[in-house]
Amino acid sequence: MTDSIAAVIKHTAPNAHYVGGIVRSSLLKRWSGDIDLTLPKEEVKKTALALAKKLHAAVFEMDPQFGVWRLVTRREGLQIDLSAWQGNTLKEDLLRRDFTFNSLAYPATAPVQISLKKQDGKTRVLLKGLRRAQIVDYSNGMQAVRERVIRLNSPRVLAQDPLRMLRAFRCAAELKFTIDGSVLRQIKKDASLIWQSAGERIQEELVRLFNTSQAYENVVLMDKCGLLTAVFPALEPQRTCAEVYYGKGGVLTHTLNTLRRMEFLLDNLPKAFPKYAKKLAPLAQDKALFKMTALLHDLAKPSTAKVVGDRLRFFYHEERGARMAKKELEKLHYSRADMRLICAMIAEHLRPSNLASNDVITDRGAYHFFRDLGDAALPLLLLCWSDYTSYVTDAQLRRILPRSGERMMSLERAKKTANIGKTLRHLQVLSLLLKKYFEQPKKIKPTQLINGREIMQALNIKPGPQVGELLEKVADAQVDGKVVTKEDALAFLKSLPLSAPEK
Numbered sequence: 001m002t003d004s005i006a007a008v009i010k011h012t013a014p015n016a017h018y019v020g021g022i023v024r025s026s027l028l029k030r031w032s033g034d035i036d037l038t039l040p041k042e043e044v045k046k047t048a049l050a051l052a053k054k055l056h057a058a059v060f061e062m063d064p065q066f067g068v069w070r071l072v073t074r075r076e077g078l079q080i081d082l083s084a085w086q087g088n089t090l091k092e093d094l095l096r097r098d099f100t101f102n103s104l105a106y107p108a109t110a111p112v113q114i115s116l117k118k119q120d121g122k123t124r125v126l127l128k129g130l131r132r133a134q135i136v137d138y139s140n141g142m143q144a145v146r147e148r149v150i151r152l153n154s155p156r157v158l159a160q161d162p163l164r165m166l167r168a169f170r171c172a173a174e175l176k177f178t179i180d181g182s183v184l185r186q187i188k189k190d191a192s193l194i195w196q197s198a199g200e201r202i203q204e205e206l207v208r209l210f211n212t213s214q215a216y217e218n219v220v221l222m223d224k225c226g227l228l229t230a231v232f233p234a235l236e237p238q239r240t241c242a243e244v245y246y247g248k249g250g251v252l253t254h255t256l257n258t259l260r261r262m263e264f265l266l267d268n269l270p271k272a273f274p275k276y277a278k279k280l281a282p283l284a285q286d287k288a289l290f291k292m293t294a295l296l297h298d299l300a301k302p303s304t305a306k307v308v309g310d311r312l313r314f315f316y317h318e319e320r321g322a323r324m325a326k327k328e329l330e331k332l333h334y335s336r337a338d339m340r341l342i343c344a345m346i347a348e349h350l351r352p353s354n355l356a357s358n359d360v361i362t363d364r365g366a367y368h369f370f371r372d373l374g375d376a377a378l379p380l381l382l383l384c385w386s387d388y389t390s391y392v393t394d395a396q397l398r399r400i401l402p403r404s405g406e407r408m409m410s411l412e413r414a415k416k417t418a419n420i421g422k423t424l425r426h427l428q429v430l431s432l433l434l435k436k437y438f439e440q441p442k443k444i445k446p447t448q449l450i451n452g453r454e455i456m457q458a459l460n461i462k463p464g465p466q467v468g469e470l471l472e473k474v475a476d477a478q479v480d481g482k483v484v485t486k487e488d489a490l491a492f493l494k495s496l497p498l499s500a501p502e503k
Contacts, residue, residue, distance in 0.1 A: 005078070006114045008054045013047045015039050016082070017105035017136065018112075022127060024101045028175065030119065031124035034079035037108065038093055041067050041084035048082045055080075068225055076116055077123040091138055098164045099171070100151045105136040109389040151178045152153055155186050162193040166231075170223055173212040191226040202231065203332040205214040210288035212268050216260040219295070221258070232295070234324055237302035242312055251301045255294070257390035262294040263287075271401060272385060276434050283378055290379070293342045294324040294386055297349055297393040322347035344376035345383050352384045360413055363443045366436045367479045370444040378437070381430050388426040389467050391419055400424040405431045427502060446478040449489040458490055459498065470496070 009016065016039040026033045035151040039047060044200070045061075048069035052059035057080070067084030085093040094103040094322045106112065106127070113128040135142065139153050150168055158164050167189045172179050194202070209215050222228040229236040238251035246254045266287050269277040284290070300321035322343040329339045351369060355361050370377045389397055400420060404427035414421040436444050452467045470493060477483040483492050 005055065005073075006112050008051065009108050012054055013037060013039060013043075013082075013108050015043060016108040017048065017126050018108065018127060019094070019105045020097070020102050020414060022125065023104040023106050023130070023135065024141070025372075026130055026144060027104075027142075029126070030175075031119065031126050031280065033122065033124065035114075035125055037080065037082045038085055038090070038105070041083065044069055044082050044084045050390070051082075053079065062169070078116060078125060079123070090136065094138055095153055096157075097153055097159070098157050098167065100139040100141040100153055102141070103137070103139045103153055104141045104145075106130060107134060107136070109135045128434070131135075132281075148175070148177045150177050150183055152180075152183050152186060158186055158190045159193060161197070162190060162195075163201050163205060165190060165225075165227055166193060166197075166202060166209070166427065169211040169218040169227075170205050170212075173209050173214040173218045176214065179221070184221070186442040187225045187227055191230040194227065194230045199331050199333045200454060202336065206231075206292070206332070207288040207406050210291040213263065215287075215291055215415035216256070216263045220256060223252075232328060234328060235295075238298070241302040243307055245312055253297065253299055254390055255298055257462060258386050259291055259294045261389045262382070262386035263291055265382060265389075266290060271430070272404070273434060274438050276438055279438055280378070280382070280434075284382065289338060289342065290382060290386075292329075292346050293383055296328060296342070297321065297346050297383060297387065299324040299328075299346075318350050319347055341376055344373065345380045348373055348376065348380055349383055349387060352381065352433065353388075353426060354428055355433075356426050357411075361408070361429065361432060361480045363436070364476055367444045367446070369433065370437060371475075378434075381433060385427065385430055388423050388430075392423050394462055397421075400427065404428055408432055443479055446475050448475075449478065449483065449486045450474060454490075455493060459493060461498070466498075 016037040018035065019038045020033050020036045022032045044067045048061075048071060051057065052071050055071065055073050056075065057073040057078075059069060059071045062068040062070045063170060064083070066086070069082045071080040071082070072078070073080075081499075086096050087093050090105060095297055098104045110131060111129060114133075115126045115128055117124050117126075132142070142152075144151050150172055158299060168179055168187065168250070171177060202294055209218060219228060222231075229239075234254060235255065238255060239249055241250045241252075243250040265272050266284050269280055269284055273280060298314075298317065300317040300323075301314045304317040304320060306313050306315060307500075317479070326339055326343050326347050329342060334342075351373070355365055355369065358365070373380055392400070400423065403424060406428060408428040409425050411425070414425040417424075450471075452463075452471060455461070455467055455470050456463065458468075473496065474483060474489050474492065477489075477492050483489050
């Protein structure tokens, strides 16, 4: 069927051209998610319906204003989008596009083979056998592809659709291209226009950027252009906050370093957690969610900064930061589930370091941590790893990583080795919590030995908050090893002094 798709397009849409990403990606031998075709406006509808019939595809109109129709073939799941020329000619259409490498067209009547493959449950497509002499190129897009550089078709294209500013960084990250200096200068001029774009579209570009392994370097470049804080104005106060502690760039420098460490962690789980990397891998697949959390995790530090004695403190910045992050995520139209998880991580990201302030982390302390955090507990440990390691250099991190799974060093010893010792101890705390979670599940998820109804019957008490409190005391006793059986639980409960019943 794949050989005939090109033939069907050739004979059914002779005035069409393959355009945009499918041409550029095929030149780079990269698989694309769909095929884009452009043709005269008056031909779009009838061509879409004719193609759908011959390719046995579902078809519908996506955008009446711009004349966009979408086909999805039933057997292969191949997506084909047909759009009308924006302008009176193909040349006008191509020159209105964003970047020169996206302004390439290839005639549907020219020789080409269409290859398909399944990847992550989606159909990917590649055009093979493109004849370069027949590629339509009015803006030196072929040269941009060869040089792997992103250039604008004209300085006006960013103001026409400000989302293209984010798209430049996303494309740079996905394709490993560089962004031409003239593009960066234009982005700096137009950065304030970014919120003319819909929040959903901004989120989509950020997610695609964060899902690459070049997110950090492009976010730093975004910041130099003023685009990062145009998207997230709440980050701007970080730049001058706590420079005496974090150095030039203040808290924002720390935020970006946390993002860098998160990117490293997600790409190198076996180096950070050799024993648990395989078990953590499914969790770490959502790179974009974790990187967004890293970017927003200290939003409230500037508004909570206070000097106490000779120390700079940020009281309750985690709780206030979670509320601030929620507002940012709402603007981007994040799902409720993702917002809950991100905000839970931000609100509780000091919990492991609070545990680390004790000489010994008890089973009960670990149990309460996992009980209170629920589904956010393991994700939080990844955020904390990135946060803690942002305080040490790359060389120091290489030194301490092999020791992070060792027995937790003492507080006294950690203090003697300054920042690197504190970081190592915190990493050992994370490893200890993971060990309890994966190797000692009964310690952090004790099996319920007795239910609320049995407690009420045994102690002759009425329904109310007291029943829940007693269930929790039984769970604590199980974790401490004092209660093993149901009989133990009943005996334990009967030994407790009970508050007088309400009259």
